[in-house]
Amino acid sequence: MVTTAPTLTELPTLPSLVVGTVSHTRRTPVEHAFANRQYQWLVDVDDLPRHRWPLRALTRIEARDHLDGGEQGGGIRGDLTRFLAHRDITLAADDRVVMLANARVLGHVFDPLTVYWCLAPDGRLRACVFEVHNTYGERHAYLLEVDESGRARTDKAFYVSPFNDTSGEYAVSLRLERDRVVVTVGLDRDGERILTATTSGVPRAATDATVVRTAARHLLMTWRVSALIRVHGIWLWTRRLPIQPRTPHSQEDLR
Template sequence: MTAVPALYPCTVAHVRTGPRRYALRHRTYLWLVDPDRPPRLPALLRPLARFDPRDHFGGDRPSIRAGLEDFLAAQGVSLDGGQVLMLTHARVLGYVFNPLTLYWCHGPDGAPRCVVAEVHNTYGGRHSYLLTPDAAGRARTEKEFYVSPFFPVDGQYRMRLPRPGERLDLTVRLDREGGRAFTATVRGARRTATASALLRQALRHPWSTLAVSAAIRAHGIRLYLRGLPVQPRPATTASRRTRHEDS
């Protein structure tokens, strides 16, 4: 089993191939943690890494693990106490935005049982996908959630999500009628999650999660100004957002 907690300084790249080609890259860092055993940091560094149950799933459970268990139970899945590895942004200085949080879920014998992909959009909505990857970490699922204002809710995601080790190497691809529409990759290398390593990343990427949110909005404005048509947001997304904001 991968040692946790760990930090992954990484590069996130997005390539949009339709209806107009557009690419972006940014650097950030992600945490790999066991949500049952979050990192224990010195008091002065705790504002730089907080893992709050309100930021995941329904936001109304006493722990992240409880929220995950509720989601899995609704899908008929039980981990029987097995370990979970969560790849995510931590809350930094009171703010967090997680476009994608991944949970590698195992049984009590350490064997993989499933992966949960929890997606957040910039409108405050959340949606989780239950995935059963093959031995190479490949999985498929239909798109069910409004993310980009320039894509409707259609198509199929093809993902490659191997459990992080010394390297982090993830791919999410959206296929729509006519071919590949969008590809996102995350590439990085593992670092031991020491206080000094966290401080270095926080200094290199201050307000890291706010920077991610701001970059998404800035690129969205740029695409809009280039004439890309905005797709209307489904009513189900708005209702899901309201529930989470009230929790």
């Protein structure tokens, strides 16, 4: 499915903390923009962080929080392998899977967007998967067709914000390099850009000292993510932005 995909050979040290910002710009029907400091984890799914207590309370990445929740075995890689196989893509045993995600912080995680880069041994991008979570406890995965410039488009199929239904198309731009990780997602509808979200940061090797310093500067990271989503939602609601009806989402498409 992935054609003329880029080759990614200059990867950051893994695992790393990608320290930077997340920004959102809504253009219509209400204008609203914000940018917040954040960090995410960039990891190899076959070599997840394994810090000892107490750092483990800040660094846990678990299969239950992603894709099919590890229900059929094999952890995150097992779920991803089955997801791709059902879409006629084979994830080989020597392929590497690089994952951008949030870790649990004091038992809590909310991960608006997880990205999986599936790389052949020579660095060719074999597949790219976006996993989107909403605040209703649901998630959905998109298999992207990424071109040589790191761009892709895909129809929106999942209810995320209560102010947007499932119509429209995502325009995605990816940058995974040794010194910078950037993911931009724009929502287009009827030829008009509705909103743009960008996460950008600098990878830093996840030594114990780096984890401690980063966590101290970004206190209760995932708790803040959940709280800020609700704060901005309340702001939009007070501006009378219409709430769109939601139909419960089937999780079958994660398999």
